[in-house]
Every structure is written in C-alpha cells, then in structure tokens.
Amino acid sequence: MDRRQKKTREAIFKAFTELLAEKNYNQIAVQEIIDAADIGRTTFYAHFETKDYLLKALCEKLFGHIIDTAMGSPHGHYHYSCKYSADSVFLHLLKHLQESDRNILELLSSQNNEIFLRYFKSNLKKLIITQYADKGLLNKSSLPEDFLINHIASSFVETVYWWLSRKMKETPEEITEYFLGTIEPILN
Amino acid sequence: MDRRQKKTREAIFKAFTELLAEKNYNQIAVQEIIDAADIGRTTFYAHFETKDYLLKALCEKLFGHIIDTAMGSPHGHYHYSCKYSADSVFLHLLKHLQESDRNILELLSSQNNEIFLRYFKSNLKKLIITQYADKGLLNKSSLPEDFLINHIASSFVETVYWWLSRKMKETPEEITEYFLGTIEPILN
DNA sequence: AAGAATACAGAACACTTTGTTTTGTATAAA
DNA sequence: TTTATACAAAACAAAGTGTTCTGTATTCTT
Numbered sequence: 194m195d196r197r198q199k200k201t202r203e204a205i206f207k208a209f210t211e212l213l214a215e216k217n218y219n220q221i222a223v224q225e226i227i228d229a230a231d232i233g234r235t236t237f238y239a240h241f242e243t244k245d246y247l248l249k250a251l252c253e254k255l256f257g258h259i260i261d262t263a264m265g266s267p268h269g270h271y272h273y274s275c276k277y278s279a280d281s282v283f284l285h286l287l288k289h290l291q292e293s294d295r296n297i298l299e300l301l302s303s304q305n306n307e308i309f310l311r312y313f314k315s316n317l318k319k320l321i322i323t324q325y326a327d328k329g330l331l332n333k334s335s336l337p338e339d340f341l342i343n344h345i346a347s348s349f350v351e352t353v354y355w356w357l358s359r360k361m362k363e364t365p366e367e368i369t370e371y372f373l374g375t376i377e378p379i380l381n
Numbered sequence: 382m383d384r385r386q387k388k389t390r391e392a393i394f395k396a397f398t399e400l401l402a403e404k405n406y407n408q409i410a411v412q413e414i415i416d417a418a419d420i421g422r423t424t425f426y427a428h429f430e431t432k433d434y435l436l437k438a439l440c441e442k443l444f445g446h447i448i449d450t451a452m453g454s455p456h457g458h459y460h461y462s463c464k465y466s467a468d469s470v471f472l473h474l475l476k477h478l479q480e481s482d483r484n485i486l487e488l489l490s491s492q493n494n495e496i497f498l499r500y501f502k503s504n505l506k507k508l509i510i511t512q513y514a515d516k517g518l519l520n521k522s523s524l525p526e527d528f529l530i531n532h533i534a535s536s537f538v539e540t541v542y543w544w545l546s547r548k549m550k551e552t553p554e555e556i557t558e559y560f561l562g563t564i565e566p567i568l569n
Numbered sequence: 570a571a572g573a574a575t576a577c578a579g580a581a582c583a584c585t586t587t588g589t590t591t592t593g594t595a596t597a598a599a
Numbered sequence: 600t601t602t603a604t605a606c607a608a609a610a611c612a613a614a615g616t617g618t619t620c621t622g623t624a625t626t627c628t629t
Contacts (some may be wrong), residue, residue, distance in 0.1 A: 223615075307495060348536060
C-alpha cells in the first residue's frame with residue numbers, strides 16, 4: 194500500500210475518532226472530518242464512499258483484532274491460571290478491552306456507544322457459537338439454543354457497557370464473576 | 382388544544398411513523414416528512430424544533446401509555462390466572478405490546494429498532510426499580526443491585542427484540558417463561 | 570537515477586437540505 | 600361578529616453533498 198494512502202487513511206481515522214468522542218455520529222459532517230484531517234475533499238471520497246463506510250471500516254479496525262485473538266488463541270496468552278473452559282474467553286475479552294488503546298474505550302463510553310456495542314455484539318455472537326454452541330454446551334438448558342446465544346451475547350455486551358459507564362471501577366476478574374453469575378445458573 | 386394543531390400534529394406523526402417503518406431515521410429528511418404530511422414548511426417547525434424532538438415526542442406517545450399502565454395497575458387487568466408477583470409485570474408488558482396498534486411493533490421491528498428499544502429500556506429500568514428493587518427482591522443475590530437492575534432490563538428488552546425479529550412466533554406466555562428462565566435462577 | 574504511475578490539493582460545479590422570514594388567508598375560539 | 604392564531608406559500612442565506620477538472624508532488628518501478 195502506498196505510503197501516502199496509509200498516511201491520509203490514518204489522518205481520516207484519527208480525525209473521525211476524535212470527532213466521535215466528542216459529538217454525535219449523525220451530527221458529524223463529512224466536511225468536518227475533512228477539515229480536521231486536513232485533506233482535500235476529493236481525497237476523502239477516494240478513500241471512503243460514504244460516512245457509513247468509514248464507520249464500518251473503523252469498527253473492523255477496532256474490534257477485528259480483539260475478536261480475532263479471542264477466537265484464535267483464546268487461552269494461554271495470559272500467565273495467571275485460568276481453567277481451559279469456554280468461560281475464560283470472556284475474561285480474555287475484558288482484559289483485552291482494558292489493555293487496548295484508549296480509542297476503543299473512549300468510543301464505547303461516548304454518546305455513540307450504541308453503534309460500537311452493536312458491532313461488538315454481532316461479532317460476539319459468532320464467538321459464542323464457536324465457543325459454546327458448537328461444543329454442545331447449550332443443549333443442557335430447556336431454553337432454545339438460538340434464544341440462549343442471543344441472551345449470552347446481549348448480557349455480556351450490556352455488562353461491558355455497565356462496567357464502562359461506571360468508569361471500570363472493578364477488575365476484569367470481578368466483572369467476569371458478575372457476568373458468569375448471571376449465565377452459569379442457566380446452563381446447568 | 383386547537384383542532385388545527387391536533388390535526389397537523391397527527392399528520393406529522395403519521396407521516397413520520399410511515400417513513401420510519403421503511404427507511405433509516407438518519408436518512409429521513411425533514412422535507413420528506415413535510416411532503417408526506419402535506420403541510421407547510423413553517424408549520425413543521427412551529428410544532429417541532431428539530432427532527433430529534435419529533436422522535437422524542439413519538440417515543441413518549443408510544444411507550445408512555447404502555448409503561449404507565451404497567452406501573453399503575455400491573456395486575457388484575459387480565460382475566461386469566463396469574464400469581465400476584467412482580468413477575469407478571471413482564472407478561473403484562475408483552476401482552477400490551479402484542480395488542481398495541483401495529484405502529485409500535487412495526488417500529489420496533491424496523492431498522493430503527495435500536496432507537497425505540499433504547500427508549501423502552503430506560504423506561505423499563507424505572508419500572509424494575511419500582512417492582513423489584515424497592516420491594517427488596519434484589520437483595521438475595523450476591524450481585525450488586527445496580528448491576529442486576531441493568532441486567533434484568535437489558536435481558537427483557539433483548540428478549541422482546543429476539544421475539545419481534547422472529548415474527549412473534551411464540552405466545553407472550555412462552556416468552557415470559559423463557560425470560561424468567563434466565564433471571565429467576567439468579568434471584569434465588 | 571529516470572520515467573511512469575498515481576495520490577493528492579484546490580477550485581468549481583449543480584444539487585439538496587436546512588431553518589428563518591415575510592405576507593396573506595382560512596379557521597378556530599371569544 | 601370580532602379577535603386571535605394556525606396555517607400556506609414563497610423566498611432566502613447558509614451549509615453540506617458528491618462529482619469533475621487541472622496541475623503538482625510523491626511514490627513505486629526498473
């Protein structure tokens with residue numbers, strides 16, 4: 194990829210991220226992004242067809258890595274002990290969130306949080322299907338598997354939201370305990 | 382209130398609701414609402430300062446009644462037997478949703494569902510505080526009360542969303558069973 | 570290092586949407 | 600009937616959108 198492209202792409206992401214942290218997505222004009230990124234009008238449209246595509250690209254950039262690492266190597270990345278169960282995936286995710294650059298946390302805490310939480314949830318569902326459903330862990334309950342997948346993904350995302358909106362006072366371990374406290378009784 | 386005001390106000394709500402059912406909120410121009418409602422440009426702005434205020438007014442109109450009736454007379458409205466516990470509030474809500482004019486269901490199922498589900502959730506929290514927290518029903522758990530309120534409200538809203546997105550195949554009783562199946566184990 | 574390729578800036582363009590103002594008319598309330 | 604006011608219609612500046620053009624600067628290639 195051309196160095197010039199990387200540079201302007203990064204400038205656009207940076208400007209967009211900063212704007213998202215301070216104001217509503219709907220109220221951000223393409224013109225503002227252009228001004229903040231200090232690029233030409235033509236250049237923006239050469240990179241992103243619309244503002245929505247830019248948003249999508251940002252989501253993929255932010256969440257892609259976190260979800261991928263959780264999918265690929267869910268265990269063994271951390272040194273503390275954790276049982277080799279699907280449950281630890283959630284602790285893994287929380288730790289990654291806490292350690293991630295502050296962009297993702299800032300956006301998840303901003304007034305645009307719903308946009309990113311939605312994207313987070315849709316990716317999380319795929320993860321749960323891999324880690325739970327495909328391993329037959331959701332068959333024990335009397336509730337429909339489809340319902341359970343949605344419930345688990347929603348609960349986790351909402352837990353993360355609750356954690357963030359209260360300035361992450363608790364440790365990832367505590368939050369995992371809270372979260373598992375709400376879903377483990379259902380699965381047994 | 383002036384008959385003319387009522388009439389145009391209703392025309393605006395009708396046009397807005399129909400537009401919301403078919404396209405994204407962000408992509409609806411005030412001009413479209415004006416055209417669909419067949420009113421003058423000045424008239425719209427005389428009634429609603431912005432599109433956002435119109436949305437807020439619509440939310441209050443749609444959810445205000447449902448939540449109020451659930452708060453005021455949570456039991457005794459239906460003839461079938463139901464235990465006089467706080468749990469029946471959820472069945473009450475689902476039945477009201479099912480019976481409500483198709484506007485609210487159409488909007489909750491539209492691509493704008495998040496806007497309305499968010500509003501629904503915030504109102505639901507107040508209801509849960511009244512029906513659960515203030516009655517001391519959330520003290521038995523080892524989880525923080527604040528966390529539980531958010532969890533219960535989120536879970537119910539997500540359950541409703543799951544129900545709607547699958548065309549309401551199940552009865553309100555079945556959905557209540559599913560939902561209570563996820564939260565009752567936590568409270569005992 | 571030289572050439573070809575291309576990413577970019579800057580300006581101009583037609584177009585849409587926004588929110589306000591003005592003037593006159595029709596409808597409601599007193 | 601009289602008074603009040605909700606409304607329509609038109610015009611307005613301002614801002615934003617997405618595209619097209621031309622020339623310049625940077626980069627990749629060989």
